[in-house]
Amino acid sequence: MRAVVTAAGMRAAEQRFFDANPGVDLMGRAARAVARVAAEVNTAGQVLVVAGRGNNGGDGLFAAAILAAHRRVLVWPAFGRTHDAGQAAARAAGCQFVDALGALEALPDCGLVIDAVAGLGSRPGLPQALATFAAACDSSAIDVLSVDLPSGLDADSGAGQPSFRATRTVTFAALKPCHVAQPAAGRCGRVHVVDIGVEVAATQLRQAEEADVATWWPTPTASSDKYARGVVLFDTGSARYQGAALLGISGALHAGTGMVRYAGPVHSGLILTRYPSVVMGDGRAQAAVLGSGWGEDEGASGRVSSARLHAPVAVVDADALYSLPGRIDGWLLTPHAGELARLLGCSRSHVESRPVSCAREVARVTGATVLLKGATQYVAEPGGRVTIAVPGPHWSAQAGSGDVLAGICGALLAAGLPAWQAAVAGSSVQAMAAARNPGPYPPDELARRLPEVIAGLVAAD
Ligand SMILES: NC(=O)C1=CN([C@@H]2O[C@H](COP(=O)(O)OP(=O)(O)OC[C@H]3O[C@@H](n4cnc5c(N)ncnc54)[C@H](OP(=O)(O)O)[C@@H]3O)[C@@H](O)[C@H]2O)[C@@H](O)CC1
Ligand SMILES: Nc1ncnc2c1ncn2[C@@H]1O[C@H](COP(=O)(O)OP(=O)(O)O)[C@@H](O)[C@H]1O
Structure with a gap:
């Protein structure tokens, strides 16, 4: 689990740290880490460092200065003034x-740009000269190494910002929110978190790693x-x-559940032709999955009851989200942004x-855990802790992915995982299956790839 820390x-x-270690x-530690990764990305070419006025520019x-011992290094002080000691070291x-013009002209001869314009102090957006330069970097496809974060992000x-x-x-x-939340995270490339001796306290926002999923996964x-x-009881689907x-x-079946019961309106012939192990009708279960594919069904609250x-607990998806029976501790809600907005009575953009x-607010009010689905998947617990799932490629943004995800989470909830772990592990494993099978797979095909991912995970643990 990786901590995510605000500025x-x-x-x-x-x-x-400074109070304890005057x-x-x-900055020297930070700069050595930057130089080390720079040397990994590009071993010998000319390097162009774009430096801002603050400590990020100092890094x-x-x-x-370190890189100049072995190769040609150009520095563009983007605002004229830079960190005094840093500038002196680079000159020496x-x-x-x-x-600005010299930087643009030199770009084609460079193997690497180091963006040290702004880090923690970065305001959204870039001044014109820097925006022009960043666009030139994009179109020349040169490697860009950003110090702390890509300048211009918050x-x-x-x-997403210019x-x-x-x-x-x-x-x-530690990671910062812009490194893990889309679309900003998509502008960070591969993120190296470097230990420079500063300890961060345990955070209420974290990002899960594959190793966490491996540790939690229930194996028989x-x-x-x-x-x-x-046993997972499904009441999902409708005529439409x-x-x-x-x-x-x-x-659920490809995630390894013990047994599936189906108590919804879809014809048994259709279910059993595809999944002959399913037991039709109600019966005792460790978790239910409700709401996927109900549509605007009149009987929603009756089906939930x-x-x-x-x-004892349920995964509540799609239209069942609007028929919640009061406080539902231990349950898992799986809205996308539009559904969460409807629950809160606000706009999707909000x-x-x-x-x-x-996500925290709905978890607090209902007592349930909330898995907010999308490009970044947030799992909020009633106590306020939020865990971001392992990210995956955006091919998964398609109708039916959420239905598969509800089933995976149902299997994990039924196996005894607490709702937050079921949500983080379920959404992470789906993303990992997509990452290991790049391309536009339909959601049911991707579900069939889950067993090999899970087998690999538990074997590695
Ligand atoms: N904390 C730590 O543990 C450590 C911190 N360290 C380092 O310190 C960094 C924080 O330094 P910091 O506080 O000096 O702020 P910083 O990121 O340089 O930004 C302020 C400057 O940027 C400018 N500026 C802002 N937005 C802009 C934009 N969009 N486009 C263009 N310019 C923009 C802003 O302009 P102004 O507001 O003055 O007009 C001001 O000049 C941190 O990220 C890390 O790298 C490491 O050395 C060691 C450990
Ligand atoms: N940009 C994205 N990148 C990766 N995965 C995404 C993205 N947007 C959505 N998803 C995934 O797609 C699924 C969409 O769920 P949902 O909107 O409920 O669809 P449906 O109800 O049609 O199954 C979620 O499980 C989420 O994991």
Whole structure:
């Protein structure tokens, strides 16, 4: 699990570090890390460092000085003034200083650009000269290494802004929200989190890693039977959305559930032809999956109440989200941004600009865990902790992916995982299956790829 720290949290951690370790050269540590990754990305070519006025520029200038020992380094102080000591070090090391025009002219002869314009202090957007330069980097496809974050992004949000687009980002001590929340995260490239000695406190926002999913995944033992592994009761689908029932069941079976019961309106012939192990009708279950493919069904609250008679907890998806039976501790809600907006009575764009606080609010009010689906998948617990799932490629943005995901989460809930782990593991494993099978697979085909991903995960654990 990786901590995700806001700019204010990072500055506070840095202050605590300096109070305890006066005189330690943190900038030197940061600069050495930048130079090390720069040398990994591009071993010998000319390097162009774009340096801003603040400490981020200082990191870039000291890195320039280190790199200049072995190769030609150009420095563009984008605002004329830069960090004084950093500038002196870069000059002493023989870096050549250029202006905006010189930087643009030199670009074709460079193998790497280091973006050290702004980091934690970055305001959204770029001034014109930098925007022109960043666009030139994009169109020349040169490697860009951003220090702390691509300048122009806001450290604390996932909002897309005119900014540098990095191939790699070197950040310090912990991830920041812009590294993990889309669309900003898509501009960071591969993110290296470097330990520079600054300790960050445990955070309420974290990002899960594959190793977490491997640790949590329920694997059968010699004493397992179908009931011990968990029974999932599905009431999903409708005459119009029959496929939703098949997709959810596929998710649960390919995620390794002990048994599936189906109590929805889709004809048994259709279900059993595809999945002969499904037991038709109600019965005792460890978790239910409700709502996928219901449509605007009149009987929603009756269907939710009926499921409560058979299962202690449920995954609540799609149209069942609007028929919640009061406080539902231990349950899992799986809205996308539009559905969460309807639950909160606000606009979709409001949810998209404040995903963490919106998901937290619904979790707090209902007592359930909320999995907010989308390009970044946030799992908010009633106590306020939010875990971001392992990210995956955007091919998964298609009708039916959410139905499969509800089924996977149902299997994990039935196996006994707490709702937040079921949500994080379920959404992560779906993303991992998509990442290991790049391309436009239909959601049911991707569900069939889950077993090989899960087998690999549990074997590696
Ligand atoms: N905290 C730590 O543990 C450590 C921190 N370290 C480093 O310090 C960095 C933080 O330094 P910081 O506080 O000096 O702010 P910083 O990121 O340089 O930004 C301010 C400058 O940027 C400018 N500017 C802003 N937005 C802009 C934009 N969109 N486009 C263009 N310019 C923009 C802004 O302009 P102004 O507001 O003055 O007009 C001002 O000049 C941190 O990210 C890390 O790299 C490491 O050395 C060691 C460990
Ligand atoms: N941009 C994206 N990148 C990756 N995955 C996405 C993206 N947008 C949506 N998804 C995935 O697609 C699914 C969409 O769910 P949902 O909107 O409920 O669709 P449906 O109800 O049709 O199955 C979610 O599971 C989410 O994981």
